[in-house]
Amino acid sequence: MRQTRHLPFKESADYIRKYFGAAHHDIAVVLGSGLGGFTAHLSDKKVLKTAEIPSYPQSTVVGHSGEIVSAELNDKRVLVFSGRVHYYESASTVNSALTGIVSHQLGIENIVLTNAAGILNESFDPGDLMLIKDQINLTFRNVLKDLGSLTAKPGPIYSGKFAAKMFAGAEKASVNLKAGVYLGLTGPSYETAAEVKMFRLLGGDAVGMSTVQEAIFAQSVGMNVAGISCLTNYCTGLTSKVLTHEEVTQIGARVDDKFSRLLTEFIALI
Numbered sequence: 001m002r003q004t005r006h007l008p009f010k011e012s013a014d015y016i017r018k019y020f021g022a023a024h025h026d027i028a029v030v031l032g033s034g035l036g037g038f039t040a041h042l043s044d045k046k047v048l049k050t051a052e053i054p055s056y057p058q059s060t061v062v063g064h065s066g067e068i069v070s071a072e073l074n075d076k077r078v079l080v081f082s083g084r085v086h087y088y089e090s091a092s093t094v095n096s097a098l099t100g101i102v103s104h105q106l107g108i109e110n111i112v113l114t115n116a117a118g119i120l121n122e123s124f125d126p127g128d129l130m131l132i133k134d135q136i137n138l139t140f141r142n143v144l145k146d147l148g149s150l151t152a153k154p155g156p157i158y159s160g161k162f163a164a165k166m167f168a169g170a171e172k173a174s175v176n177l178k179a180g181v182y183l184g185l186t187g188p189s190y191e192t193a194a195e196v197k198m199f200r201l202l203g204g205d206a207v208g209m210s211t212v213q214e215a216i217f218a219q220s221v222g223m224n225v226a227g228i229s230c231l232t233n234y235c236t237g238l239t240s241k242v243l244t245h246e247e248v249t250q251i252g253a254r255v256d257d258k259f260s261r262l263l264t265e266f267i268a269l270i
């Protein structure tokens with residue numbers, strides 16, 4: 001893997017490093033829509049509002065608080081991104097991979113990407129947590145190409161070692177962790193019933209509008225990547241109910257306890 005010469009967001013990363021007093025972080029955690037409650041379980045917290053970080057793209061989505069938190073969890077130091085930028089907000093794969101790019105520049109070697117996702121696989125239920133075993137990037141875009149100076153690294157995007165630790169953590173936390181393939185789209189439209197039928201045939205278990213570019217970038221620079229989807233709703237066509245964004249953020253709040261227990265046990269194992 002060739003090292004990057006000029007990654008974007010260097011100014012942002014320098015500011016974040018200075019703000020947190022050059023603390024070394026063992027792992028970065030990116031919280032998806034409605035999952036911001038995780039930060040309440042952390043101690044020795046220092047909070048940075050992303051609005052004050054120079055050159056840092058801002059999220060406009062409801063359920064994303066726009067904060068970066070440096071904190072202690074057991075004996076690990078974690079850097080939590082509460083909120084991320086989606087492709088549909090800025091039409092930029094580079095902005096979509098912001099959390100991975102910044103974490104890498106801070107020297108963080110491990111990352112957990114979490115998101116809210118719709119259910120394609122009918123054996124799952126709203127409120128389930130799904131380990132992302134693999135992904136299908138149906139954005140038809142790739143951050144490595146758009147960064148220009150990176151080449152892809154062979155091998156799986158999601159670390160098998162981290163998947164095993166996530167299952168071990170789930171057992172300790174008594175969480176019934178599902179596993180499946182995350183299919184990433186640009187959004188912002190929710191899928192049509194016909195698209196849902198196609199995505200199921202393609203092998204997707206859950207669908208969402210984030211994560212894929214962050215994961216591609218992080219893996220390419222040698223970071224260990226884990227992913228967790230919080231399954232918020234059945235996709236269009238699998239239910240007669242009409243989906244709302246409130247539904248997506250409200251389930252996040254409902255799973256907060258088991259989600260936090262899972263991450264806590266996982267992070268203890270890394």
Ligand code: HPA
Nearest residue numbers: 116117118207208209248
């Ligand atoms: N589709 C796409 N993204 C989502 C969904 C969905 O049904 N639910 C939460 N994020």
